[in-house]
Amino acid sequence: MICRARRRRYWTFCAVLLILILFAFSLHTPTNEKLRNIFCNDAVDPDPPxxxxxxxxxxxxxxxxxxxxxxxxxxxxxxxxxxxxxxxxxxxxxxxxxxxxxxxxxxxxxxxxxxxxxxxxxxxxxxxxxxxxxxxxxxxxxxxxxxxxxxxxxxxxxxxxxxxxxxxxxxxxxxxxxxxxxxxxxxxxxxxxxxxxxxxxxxxxxxxxxxxxxxxxDMLPSGDLYTDFLAFLSPFNYTLATPPLDHQVFVLPAFELRRPDTTPAHKPQLLTQMHQLQARPFYFEMCWKCQQPTDYRRWETAPTEGKMAVAYDVEWRDPWEPFVIVHRSAPWFDERFKQYGFNRISHACELFVAGYKFSVLDTAFVMHLGFKTSDNFHQTKTEELNQNRRLFAIFKEELRMKYPDSTRKCE
Known part of the structure; x- marks a missing residue:
């Protein structure tokens, strides 16, 4: 019995040793290069196939x-x-x-x-x-x-x-x-x-x-927006799983700059350029109603310095297309919209129907480099706008089914 047990341990040891030898050999074969990369620290492939x-x-x-x-x-x-x-x-x-x-x-x-x-x-x-x-x-x-x-x-x-x-x-x-x-x-x-x-x-x-x-x-955010927004968030302790209170999105008023080489970093500089007619609200010439709900006059009188805060809330109305900071729980953009027209309006519309509140930040903003004018656009703009307008009508009907309990409409 003792000899039989010793023989069993011996053959078990041999089998394990053979498996280890075969495994080590396989790591150095071309077909198992990826496996070797996992187990060996010296395998670095800076330029994969x-x-x-x-x-x-x-x-x-x-x-x-x-x-x-x-x-x-x-x-x-x-x-x-x-x-x-x-x-x-x-x-x-x-x-x-x-x-x-x-x-x-x-x-x-x-x-x-x-x-x-x-x-x-x-x-x-x-x-x-x-x-x-x-x-x-x-x-x-x-x-x-x-x-x-x-x-x-x-x-x-x-x-x-x-x-x-x-x-x-x-x-x-x-x-x-x-x-x-x-x-x-x-x-x-x-x-x-x-x-x-x-x-x-x-x-x-x-x-x-x-x-x-x-x-x-081709836009720029205001200076220190990243660090200012982090400081703004710190008291709220938002997490990946916890959306902002009241389903809130944060609006950044948008502007156009006449000269792209003079980009203001902070609100006082931007207001100076506006008074000098070197800056104006975004889409001022092309689609003023698309940005008018931002209420630029009210924003101008909000604090220009100090810790970032919400200046006021705005209820969305068609065709407002603000630039916003959203929590990761917010709806996605509808990928059916291509080319020109309704691609951002549709997203803002869904945010509204889904119950989000639009809160305008007092010192933050974004800027487009150059004035938007009619000669900036491509020849098929009108055709694309009409096509996407028809899609937007379908999209709004779909929102009624997606949010059946919502009392809000994209109108």
């Missing part, structure tokens, strides 16, 4: 490819972040990103819309931008969205050579592509519909944060 770099998920419609986290920020805030700035851009407007992060200096997520034929260039350009302007690498996470599920080709491999040079905060390769005409088209003047609401949602979907501020890439 092209197939992995081109991995994507589809949007809910199944027509857009989403490449998340093409580049992640080097210094992401603790998860979850308190407030994250979200924005979206075409290739041409990427030039605004460095200026935006310079003003914000905190966590940002940027969703970049790339036509399928130009996917091969985007990784090199984004990598160059991060190397030309270190603040971009520190704070910005990039996601890429591209139409055409059946399209061939994915994201290009990151360039391994030396950066050929920078022109300002952008790599030379970016300017070469713009000057050549390949990247010169504006957001709404592309061969494919610009899915602004999908891009906004993509930036949010892959960002864990308590609050989000979504603005366009």
């Amino acid at each position: 092209a197939a992995e770099q081109s991995s994507f998920v589809l949007d809910t419609s199944g027509t857009y490819r989403i490449f998340p986290d093409v580049f992640s920020a080097h210094a992401p805030p603790p998860a979850p972040a308190v407030l994250t700035l979200l924005t979206h851009t075409s290739l041409n407007n990427l030039r605004y990103v460095p200026r935006l992060v310079e003003r914000w200096t905190a966590g940002m997520a940027v969703a970049v819309f790339v036509p399928p034929g130009l996917l091969g260039e985007i990784r090199e350009v984004l990598d160059g931008m991060r190397r030309c302007y270190p603040l971009v690498a520190e704070y910005v996470t990039f996601h890429v969205v591209s139409p055409g599920v059946g399209e061939k080709g994915g994201l290009g491999r990151r360039g391994k050579g030396e950066l050929r040079g920078c022109n300002g905060s952008l790599p030379l390769r970016y300017w070469e592509l713009v000057i050549s005409g390949q990247w010169a088209s504006q957001n709404y003047n592309l061969d494919h519909p610009y899915p602004n609401n999908l891009l906004r949602n993509v930036a949010r979907r892959f960002t864990l944060s308590q609050f989000y501020l979504t603005i366009d890439v």
